[in-house]
Amino acid sequence: MAETPGATRAEGKSDGRAETGARASSAAAAGRLPEADAQLYLHPQTLARLGSLELRAKMIVEGVMSGAHKSPFQGFSVEFAQHRPYVPGDDLRHLDWKVYGRSDKLHLKQYQQETNLDLVVMVDSSGSMDFGSRSFGEASGAGRTASPDGRAYWSKFDHATAVGAALSYMALRQGDRVGLVVFADEVRAMLKRSSAMSTWRQIVGALSTQPVDRPTNFGRVVDQTLAKLTNRCLIALVSDLFIDPEEYRSALARVRHRRHDMIVMQVIDEQERTLDLNQVAPFEGLEGEPRLRVDPRAIRSAYREIFAEHLETIERITRSLGFDYQRVNTHDWLGPPMAAFMSRRNAQIKRSKFG
Numbered sequence: 001m002a003e004t005p006g007a008t009r010a011e012g013k014s015d016g017r018a019e020t021g022a023r024a025s026s027a028a029a030a031g032r033l034p035e036a037d038a039q040l041y042l043h044p045q046t047l048a049r050l051g052s053l054e055l056r057a058k059m060i061v062e063g064v065m066s067g068a069h070k071s072p073f074q075g076f077s078v079e080f081a082q083h084r085p086y087v088p089g090d091d092l093r094h095l096d097w098k099v100y101g102r103s104d105k106l107h108l109k110q111y112q113q114e115t116n117l118d119l120v121v122m123v124d125s126s127g128s129m130d131f132g133s134r135s136f137g138e139a140s141g142a143g144r145t146a147s148p149d150g151r152a153y154w155s156k157f158d159h160a161t162a163v164g165a166a167l168s169y170m171a172l173r174q175g176d177r178v179g180l181v182v183f184a185d186e187v188r189a190m191l192k193r194s195s196a197m198s199t200w201r202q203i204v205g206a207l208s209t210q211p212v213d214r215p216t217n218f219g220r221v222v223d224q225t226l227a228k229l230t231n232r233c234l235i236a237l238v239s240d241l242f243i244d245p246e247e248y249r250s251a252l253a254r255v256r257h258r259r260h261d262m263i264v265m266q267v268i269d270e271q272e273r274t275l276d277l278n279q280v281a282p283f284e285g286l287e288g289e290p291r292l293r294v295d296p297r298a299i300r301s302a303y304r305e306i307f308a309e310h311l312e313t314i315e316r317i318t319r320s321l322g323f324d325y326q327r328v329n330t331h332d333w334l335g336p337p338m339a340a341f342m343s344r345r346n347a348q349i350k351r352s353k354f355g
Contacts, residue, residue, distance in 0.1 A: 038169075038204045040148070041162040043141035046335040047169065053342045055119070055170040055234075056349050117176040117234055118193055121164045122225065123207060124239030126184040126216040127286035129157040133271035134331050148208050156267045159330040160238040161207040163265050166338055167236050168203050172196075180206060183221040184214035190228070215287040218243045222251040226258055234261045241266050245313045252321050262323040263345075266314060270331040273307060275300045 042050075086095065086106035094108045132155035137145040139154035146152055168178045172195065179193035180203045191199070191206055225235075235255065241248065241264075255262055271277070277296040284291045296303075311327065318325040326341045328334070 037142060038165055038201060039142045040140055040144060040208070041158065041204065042165055042169075042334070046141065046166070046333065046338075049335040049339055050166055050170055051173065053170055053339060054346060055117070055167065055174065055176070055342065056346055117171065117174070118231060119167065119171040119176055119178045119236060120181060120193070120225070120229065120233050121167055121178065121203065121236045122181045122183060122221075122238065123157075123160050123164050123210075124184070124216065124237075124241075125157060125182050125188060125210050125212050125214075127213045127288070128216070128240055128242050129160060129267070130155050130212040130286055131269055131272060132156060132158065132330060133269055139330070154330060155212065156240055156269055156330055157207075157210075157212045159328065159334075160265075160267050161204065162334050163238045163267065163328060163338075164207060164236070165200065165204050166334060167263075168200050170342075172200055178203065181221075181225050182207065182210050183225075185217040185220070187221055187224045213286075216243055219247050219251045222254060226254065226260075229258070229260070232259050232261075234263065236263045236265065238265045238267060240268060241314050242310075245310070245317060248314060249317045249321075252317065252323065256321050256323075262318075264314075264318045264323055264325045266311070266325070266327045268311070268327060268329055270329055273304075273329075275303050275307075 038047075086108055091108075096107050099105070099107045132151075132153040134154040135145075136147050136152055136154045136158070137143065139158070147154075147158065164180070168180075171178045175195055177193040177195045178199055180189070180191035181187055182189040189206060189210065191203060252262070275296050280293065280295045282291050282293050315325045315327070324341075324345050326337065328337055
């Protein structure tokens with residue numbers, strides 16, 4: 001496609017994130033990690049539903065603790081992996097006497113060790129993520145009518161915060177480590193990986209006070225993130241992905257080359273999908289694009305076609321590299337699509353050779 005669609009906003013909405021972000025920076029400078037009420041973003045019923053879900057690694061992961069995910073390091077643990085010939089000094093308790101009876105040769109049973117997963121949640125805070133057409137009061141789990149920074153609308157970034165909080169909650173309940181990367185044209189904030197349950201509120205707090213502005217440089221962000229990861233991880237990318245598809249393909253290929261697993265959650269607002277507006281108005285680009293006076297009715301059909309083509313391209317690239325993809329709509333409740341996605345993913349993993 002000639003151009004990548006980007007979020008625009010009709011003139012008139014204000015944003016209080018800059019002041020909130022400044023307060024968060026002051027807290028970080030003082031050595032305090034901000035925390036927030038997660039129920040602003042996740043309804044208690046959604047949390048209850050997520051509590052029964054399992055977040056599993058598709059690839060073999062490298063970890064240091066006993067956990068629920070396959071490790072590349074073999075030992076004598078839980079799940080049988082293969083046999084190897086006996087050598088003097090091996091523990092005789094692990095001999096497979098049935099193999100000896102059939103072949104008259106001594107072999108030991110080897111098992112897969114299990115390890116903990118490292119989940120790295122990457123959340124896009126570029127300007128286009130500040131678009132939203134749903135009221136905050138309708139979407140918020142706490143039923144508040146305004147965001148912490150005073151907005152009355154539920155933005156894509158709010159929804160991304162909910163997705164990131166949901167994934168973090170599932171991983172931490174399993175005893176896995178979770179870290180956070182917030183990005184736009186560069187990595188803007190990072191939260192060190194930890195398995196402490198308090199990490200969950202710190203992630204929500206860091207996201208709820210994050211400025212949402214600047215353009216996107218996805219390739220640079222991926223390289224900065226990969227440079228910090230010394231072991232294989234599950235990366236959860238939460239973004240509207242209003243970026244050039246070839247830049248996206250190249251960045252994900254580097255993730256695959258480093259043998260990380262990835263879940264891609266593409267966050268879309270219903271209004272930017274349908275362009276369901278009927279009045280001529282000035283539209284302002286959220287990542288530095290010029291203001292344009294547009295009649296939505298005149299461009300709606302062509303716009304929808306280009307937008308749908310971009311979504312399909314992003315999904316096709318993601319799946320072609322072996323990663324999982326889920327589109328999430330800011331006007332939908334998070335629980336059902338997350339449950340369906342995790343069920344499909346886990347079923348695929350069980351059918352795979354690592355499942």
